[in-house]
Amino acid sequence: xxxxxxxxxxxxxxxxxxxxxxxxxxxxxxxxxxxxxxxxxxxxxxxxxxxxxxxxxxxxxxxxxxxxxxxxxxxxxxxxxxxxxxxxxxxxxxxxxxxxxxxxxxxxxxxxxxxxxxxxxxxxxxxxxxxxxxxxxxxxxxxxxxxxxxxxxxxxxxxxxxxxxxxxxxxxxxxxxxxxxxxxxxxxxxxxxxxxxxxxxxxxxxxxxxxxxxxxxxxxxxxxxxxxxxxxxxxxxxxxxxxxxxxxxxxxxxxxxxxxxxxxxxxxxxxxxxxxxxxxxxxxxxxxxxxxxxxxxxxxxxxxxxxxxxxxxxxxxxxxxxxxxxxxxxxxxxxxxxxxxxxxxxxxxxxxxxxxxxxxxxxxxxxxxxxxxxxxxxxxxxxxxxxxxxxxxxxxxxxxxxxxxxxxxxxxxxxxxxxxxxxxxxxxxxxxxxxxxxxxxxxx
Ligand code: NDP
Ligand code: 2IT
Numbered sequence: 001x002x003x004x005x006x007x008x009x010x011x012x013x014x015x016x017x018x019x020x021x022x023x024x025x026x027x028x029x030x031x032x033x034x035x036x037x038x039x040x041x042x043x044x045x046x047x048x049x050x051x052x053x054x055x056x057x058x059x060x061x062x063x064x065x066x067x068x069x070x071x072x073x074x075x076x077x078x079x080x081x082x083x084x085x086x087x088x089x090x091x092x093x094x095x096x097x098x099x100x101x102x103x104x105x106x107x108x109x110x111x112x113x114x115x116x117x118x119x120x121x122x123x124x125x126x127x128x129x130x131x132x133x134x135x136x137x138x139x140x141x142x143x144x145x146x147x148x149x150x151x152x153x154x155x156x157x158x159x160x161x162x163x164x165x166x167x168x169x170x171x172x173x174x175x176x177x178x179x180x181x182x183x184x185x186x187x188x189x190x191x192x193x194x195x196x197x198x199x200x201x202x203x204x205x206x207x208x209x210x211x212x213x214x215x216x217x218x219x220x221x222x223x224x225x226x227x228x229x230x231x232x233x234x235x236x237x238x239x240x241x242x243x244x245x246x247x248x249x250x251x252x253x254x255x256x257x258x259x260x261x262x263x264x265x266x267x268x269x270x271x272x273x274x275x276x277x278x279x280x281x282x283x284x285x286x287x288x289x290x291x292x293x294x295x296x297x298x299x300x301x302x303x304x305x306x307x308x309x310x311x312x313x314x315x316x317x318x319x320x321x322x323x324x325x326x327x328x329x330x331x332x333x334x335x336x337x338x339x340x341x342x343x344x345x346x347x348x349x350x351x352x353x354x355x356x357x358x359x360x361x362x363x364x365x366x367x368x369x370x371x372x373x374x375x376x377x378x379x380x381x382x383x384x385x386x387x388x389x390x391x392x393x394x395x396x397x398x399x400x401x402x403x404x405x406x407x408x409x410x411x412x413x414x415x416x417x418x419x420x421x422x423x424x425x426x427x428x429x430x431x432x433x434x435x436x437x438x439x440x441x442x443x444x
Contacts, residue, residue, distance in 0.1 A: 018102025113430030190383030210244025212371015229253030
């Protein structure tokens with residue numbers, strides 16, 4: 001049996017009931033086959049693939065908190081410190097009822113390669129809890145965040161592990177967590193990113209994942225002789241990534257016709273109104289039905305189906321496995337030319353294969369959504385230097401990073417005889433740097 005298959009079997013055996021983790025490992029290991037074949041003896045002796053698929057440390061803890069009725073609630077929480085070969089652990093905190101250890105491990109594993117692709121010195125980690133911030137009062141969210149940090153603070157630090165936002169964790173949650181970290185440790189340090197602008201946050205971090213997604217998408221299209229301006233774009237999700245992806249797509253001359261949330265999607269043939277969307281989602285924390293009722297031009301569809309809308313470019317920006325084989329078939333039938341993942345692993349494996357087999361340009365999340373964590377690393381730099389860059393300075397650096405990521409991914413795919421396969425290119429380029437750093441540091 002090949003080394004790749006042996007390691008994959010071991011991962012499945014030792015991590016039962018974690019299908020998303022298996023899926024992420026499978027995708028990475030499959031595309032590494034040509035690299036592994038060139039170096040099999042050395043990698044085997046170093047147990048490199050066994051080590052890279054096994055987290056350095058996994059923290060599981062309970063988070064007790066008191067709700068507004070005086071009832072004690074308790075949630076499961078996780079921090080997976082996956083790989084620190086190239087820098088301190090770095091990755092977001094997801095707060096969503098679907099969170100379990102397998103989800104956090106898949107996200108932490110992806111983060112290793114994504115962070116490597118940014119070219120910045122950050123290792124891979126991820127955390128979260130099955131706490132649902134939806135429908136909770138600000139006081140309940142604060143009670144949860146303070147209790148969560150009361151355990152987590154022991155294991156993180158500006159040079160150790162630097163969490164950030166993800167699904168369900170935005171500026172409000174980061175603020176409460178930061179306050180509690182500072183109170184417990186007495187340290188004012190860049191231990192979290194995505195902080196508010198009044199206490200060490202970076203300009204353009206909020207926009208960075210969505211903007212970065214569009215910078216990379218534009219570069220991918222340009223490389224293939226296509227212009228983004230004038231194209232029709234389908235965006236899924238209506239959160240941090242989706243809102244700023246839609247905003248930048250419009251700024252670059254495209255027309256965005258959809259957004260979605262977990263209850264439904266809107267089709268707005270006149271183009272999504274970003275100010276209204278931000279008001280509904282960021283200020284009122286409301287459902288998309290409120291957007292739809294304020295826009296006579298738009299249709300509201302309950303449930304799934306956002307990818308059935310006709311488009312040239314699709315940007316899945318909500319959650320894992322949201323774009324299925326049926327969606328991929330609908331996209332191809334409607335003439336879609338490119339898919340770029342704003343979310344982490346939003347496209348199922350069979351859908352990815354179908355899209356690529358039908359000539360759709362496909363940018364995987366670990367390259368396409370790396371702008372968020374890259375700008376988090378820029379926030380860390382600003383905190384260490386005790387200064388602030390302007391919005392334009394950060395945005396320019398972000399643009400340079402995304403263009404560079406695309407070029408490296410494109411180059412790696414060509415180098416290994418898979419020109420145009422950006423999934424393989426991203427996995428290979430991300431892996432090589434981490435592998436070299438791990439081997440240079442010996443058996444640790
Ligand atoms: P938000 O919480 O801001 O928004 C998430 C959006 O996705 C919401 O519209 C939400 O709808 C929808 N969504 C979440 N879970 C589901 C689900 N199970 N089914 C259907 N819809 C769902 O999160 P972000 O925008 O920050 O994150 C979106 C994706 O991007 C995630 O995959 C995340 O890991 C990834 N990502 C985020 C980065 C960041 O900087 N924030 C960086 C890189 C990647 P509803 O409100 O109804 O739940
Ligand atoms: O998936 C991701 O890259 C994020 N949620 C952002 C992580 C970060 O540390 O900014």
